[in-house]
Amino acid sequence: MALKMRSSVAHAVLALAVSFSLVAGGPLAVPAAAQVQPNGPESVADLAESLLDAVVNISTSQNVKSDDKAPVPQVPEGSPFQDFFDEFFKGEGGEEGNQGQTVNSLGSGFVIDPSGFIATNNHVIEGADDIEVNFANGSKLKAKLVGTDPKTDLALLKVEPKAPLKAVPFGDSRTMRIGDWVMAIGNPFGLGGSVTVGIISARGRNINAGPYDNFIQTDAAINRGNSGGPLFNMKGEVIGINTAIISPSGGSIGIGFSVPTELAQNIFLQLRDFGETRRGWLGVRIQPVTDDIAESIGMSEAKGALVAGIIKGGPVDNGSIMTGDVIIRFDGKDVDEMRDLPRVVAESPVGKAVDVVLLRDGKEMTVKVTLGRLEDGEKQAGEDEVTEGEGTTEEGMAPETGEAQPSKAxxxxxxxxxxxxxxxxxxxxxxxxxxxxxxxxxxxxxxxxxxxxxxxxxxxxxxxxxxxxxxxxxxxxxxxxxxxxxxxxxxxxxxxxxxxxxxxxxx
Missing domain, CATH: 2.30.42.10 (PDZ domain)
Known part of the structure; x- marks a missing residue:
């Protein structure tokens, strides 16, 4: 009955519109915003068929020593998503009395080079003693871990195929818009690829997973075991790596997150070439520019990253950048808020000379800076001190002491x-x-x-x-x-x- 009523109303509205056009003496003008395709995109069968062979299942096993029958761990220690959501790729693990246990996990990945390089999430293979890649045709190959980047939850594997593998290309995630159609493919159980379609719901999402959060949010269903699989545009190009979901049950509720290729592609190249990441490093501690801070230093709007400290021995420990400066542009890229700076710095090559636009004493100025390497800085001074974007929110606590406080305050x-x-x-x-x-x-x-x-x-x-x-x-x-x-x-x-x-x- 409800459907019929909606249908009747629709016919009435259409009749009214036609009548109006006849009275006006011209054709009916349909606004551009109303020219939509009510049934979604055309069939994606041909596109999916051309991509399925490049998406793989990743099976891992980990030997866990235990003196008792401890439950199978749900989240690896140190996972960047431990506090945000429960992992959705875990399989069932067996227990053998008090002799320890073998924990088995399943995830997805995809071939990025015909020679055998495979991209996935770090949390899919973290702590694994054995990694096996299962292909769509039923073949299996042992995989070697090339390198990982826990800060972006990415990992690169290598297999040795007898013939070139089917690989998929990277696309430019920066060109994707909210509302664009996307397709997620996973191979969660080794039974073959599973395909879901949706749209980009949001961009630039920060879910507090790491210092470089810039996730694509999609409503394409991402379920258990799809972690590490690709998110495609309608050209068949990878524009994201499916990494996280928000779900009270472990199943998709239409809120999934993918690492964009604008961040991931360079990480995979570094892992392939060096076996590790080589990020740019500015050597500053930063914090957000709040409305109160902006008003206090004469800024018309709150934007940029406020420099709260300079790392001794770092790239800008020469006076080029000073505490109190507000960085508003880095190497031609705007820094609208604090979290933008760590990402654009990390994506820049080590040793590159870049222009940094900043506000100092109410005046805009440009300084030239040669970037160091973040990983070298971490070894030199400790990670908490050198990672741009961690902020300086540590509060100094007065020690417990029996001594009297200074007088005459x-x-x-x-x-x-x-x-x-x-x-x-x-x-x-x-x-x-x-x-x-x-x-x-x-x-x-x-x-x-x-x-x-x-x-x-x-x-x-x-x-x-x-x-x-x-x-x-x-x-x-x-x-x-x-x-x-x-x-x-x-x-x-x-x-x-x-x-x-x-x-x-x-x-």
Missing amino acids: DTVLGMGISDLGEEARKTFEIVESVKGVVITEVAPDSAAAERGIVPGDVIVEIGQEAVTTAEEVKTRIAKLKSEDRRNALMMIANRTGALRYITVRID
């Missing part, structure tokens, strides 16, 4: 402040490299407390000008009040020297 914006002498440095265990004005106490309901400031933090700058005495802090705040500023921009160091910019509301 002034109060400003709900903070007790004092010159940073030896007594204060010893009390709060502040490293020698930190210079500024120590915060001795913070009122619980103050604006400073809202921003996560704690006793033992040190005010290094106010309004991008260094301060060394409590009197200077009071003078700067008073000046900002006289200028009717709503917020005070401060550079804060914790007791270990980690820097961050914050804004504190001026009451």
Whole structure:
């Protein structure tokens, strides 16, 4: 009945439209937006048939030693998606009493070179002792792991075929638009490829899986075992690697995520050529430019990446880029928000000289920078210190100590402040490299407390000008009040020297 009613209404609307066109004395004009194909794309059978042979099933096994009957692990330790969703490629593992167990997993992959290079997800093969690739024609080959990149959850395998394999080409994911048709192919159970079709639902998704998140979201069904399979455009080109889903049950609910080829293609090339990644490195700590920070430094809009620290010995430890700079363009690419910078830097070749456009003291300027290698920087200083995009949100915590806090503290914006002498440095265990004005106490309901400031933090700058005495802090705040500023921009160091910019509301 409902269907008939909808049909009747449709006929009535059509009759009314025809009548209107006859009265107007001309043909019926259909708006461009109304010229849609109600039945979706034409058959994709020919396209799917030409691609199925290049999509493979990847079977892995891992020997797990156990003293008891522990359950089969659902997510490998260290997986970048451990906190976001449960893996959807796992198969069943067997248990053999207390003698340990063999965990078997299934996933998908695809051939990117006829000589035998196969792309997949890192979490599909992570921790595997044995990797076997099952092809659509029923043949099987043992695979060797060429290299992995946990930061993007990608991995490259190599098999030794007797004849060239069917491979699929990469396309340009940057040309894909929301609403474009896409096809996902997986080979989850080794029974042959499974094909689903949908559209691109969104682009540039950040699901907090890693520092370079830029996922394509699609409603093409991605189910258990499809992880590592390709996402194709309607030309038969790979524009994404199916990696993650959001699902309470493990099945598709129309929210799937793929690593775009604009990021993945270069990773696979590096893994093939070097067996490892070789990412560009700028050597800065950055944080987002909030509306309050933008207002405090005179920016008309909140955009770019705020430089909160320079890594000692890094590529820009020569004064070319300074703390307080806001990077708004890198090598011709706009940096609209903080997370854009790590990605464009990582995609740039090591040793390349690039132009960096930044804002300093309210003026736009361009500096030339030669990039280092991120992996070398990680070995030199530790990953947490060198990865652009991790931010500087670590809060300095005052140590538990029975010693008295420094006396004669002034109060400003709900903070007790004092010159940073030896007594204060010893009390709060502040490293020698930190210079500024120590915060001795913070009122619980103050604006400073809202921003996560704690006793033992040190005010290094106010309004991008260094301060060394409590009197200077009071003078700067008073000046900002006289200028009717709503917020005070401060550079804060914790007791270990980690820097961050914050804004504190001026009451």
